[in-house]
Amino acid sequence: MEETLIIYDDIFLDHLTGPEHPENPDRLRAILKGLRKFKLLENPKIKLERSRKAVMDEICLVHSEKYVDFIEEFCRKGGGILGTWGGGVVCSRRSFEVACYAVGGALKAVDEVLNGKYRNSIALIRPPGHHASIELPYGFCIFNNVAIAAKYLMDVKGVAKVAILDVDAHHGNGTQEVFEETSKVLYVSFHQDRIFPGTGSIEDVGRGEGEGFKINFPLPPYSNEEVYLKALNEMVDPILDQFKPAYILVSAGFDAHHLDPLTGLGLSSLGYVEIYKWIRETAERLTGGKFSAVLEGGYDHEALEKAVPSVVAAMAGLTIEVDDPPQKMPENLKNAALRVLEKVGKTMANYWTL
Numbered sequence: 001m002e003e004t005l006i007i008y009d010d011i012f013l014d015h016l017t018g019p020e021h022p023e024n025p026d027r028l029r030a031i032l033k034g035l036r037k038f039k040l041l042e043n044p045k046i047k048l049e050r051s052r053k054a055v056m057d058e059i060c061l062v063h064s065e066k067y068v069d070f071i072e073e074f075c076r077k078g079g080g081i082l083g084t085w086g087g088g089v090v091c092s093r094r095s096f097e098v099a100c101y102a103v104g105g106a107l108k109a110v111d112e113v114l115n116g117k118y119r120n121s122i123a124l125i126r127p128p129g130h131h132a133s134i135e136l137p138y139g140f141c142i143f144n145n146v147a148i149a150a151k152y153l154m155d156v157k158g159v160a161k162v163a164i165l166d167v168d169a170h171h172g173n174g175t176q177e178v179f180e181e182t183s184k185v186l187y188v189s190f191h192q193d194r195i196f197p198g199t200g201s202i203e204d205v206g207r208g209e210g211e212g213f214k215i216n217f218p219l220p221p222y223s224n225e226e227v228y229l230k231a232l233n234e235m236v237d238p239i240l241d242q243f244k245p246a247y248i249l250v251s252a253g254f255d256a257h258h259l260d261p262l263t264g265l266g267l268s269s270l271g272y273v274e275i276y277k278w279i280r281e282t283a284e285r286l287t288g289g290k291f292s293a294v295l296e297g298g299y300d301h302e303a304l305e306k307a308v309p310s311v312v313a314a315m316a317g318l319t320i321e322v323d324d325p326p327q328k329m330p331e332n333l334k335n336a337a338l339r340v341l342e343k344v345g346k347t348m349a350n351y352w353t354l
């Protein structure tokens, strides 16, 4: 078995949002530059494969056919900006096609791990997905790649339960909405409090059968790896042990990096490595090592060039030397972060043994 599969395709550069837009093709160019710089694409433990196009039935595991048709038609006519929320979602003529390949990339990433070819995988795709809900494009997202991958795992591949760990700096409102009422998907999100999209409070624990299966950590600015690791080890660990997922998906945002221009969290490349080592070890324990990461946000190119290769190396069990040390957190904000963790713990103790 190979270690780590990277899904990437040049088609992802064809979703054009304009030169001033933070979610632009240069993000992926920066990531590729970093992967080449650290010679990861030549490493025998890592393979890069192209994406595939998702079909209507697959996209409709989450979205309505009406919505998919609408996006196709809108792009065919030349595209434009959809909605006004968060600046709207920019679509170019080829965006529908690209978005279908983004979904397909996430699905191929899980397929190649499920069939035993790789231990884990990362889909370096765009547009991102976790803000898109069933019939609404939102926050740079058209189709919810990670939610579709989770539904695909369960409905098509017969996987019983899926855990989604969302480490993007923004709350994955779309993902939470899709799985709000199910106990088959455990959704855990770390995000900065009081920024876009404004959802993901500690009290948003899911509804009906899904109550207690949605775990939100709305963190203060400057929150660093110390905070993330404490939450992962002390809370997410025991909850996952009790939930027993058969597969782990990661909404792999890199905008929690301290250099990110849109947000104020404080992860370093080394912090990302620690988090992905934790995920690798947790997957080893619970899913036979199986997990897939799906790219979400991340808008500083230097951060992408360093943090993504660091993560890919960690996924493959390798170490690379990156000059991006952990950042110090102001004492008052650290205390605020610890209070958030404590409150999440108290809330989750209603549903899990902690």
Ligand SMILES: [Zn+2]
Residues within 6 Å of the ligand: 168, 169, 170, 253, 255, 296, 297, 298
């Ligand atoms: Zn984000």
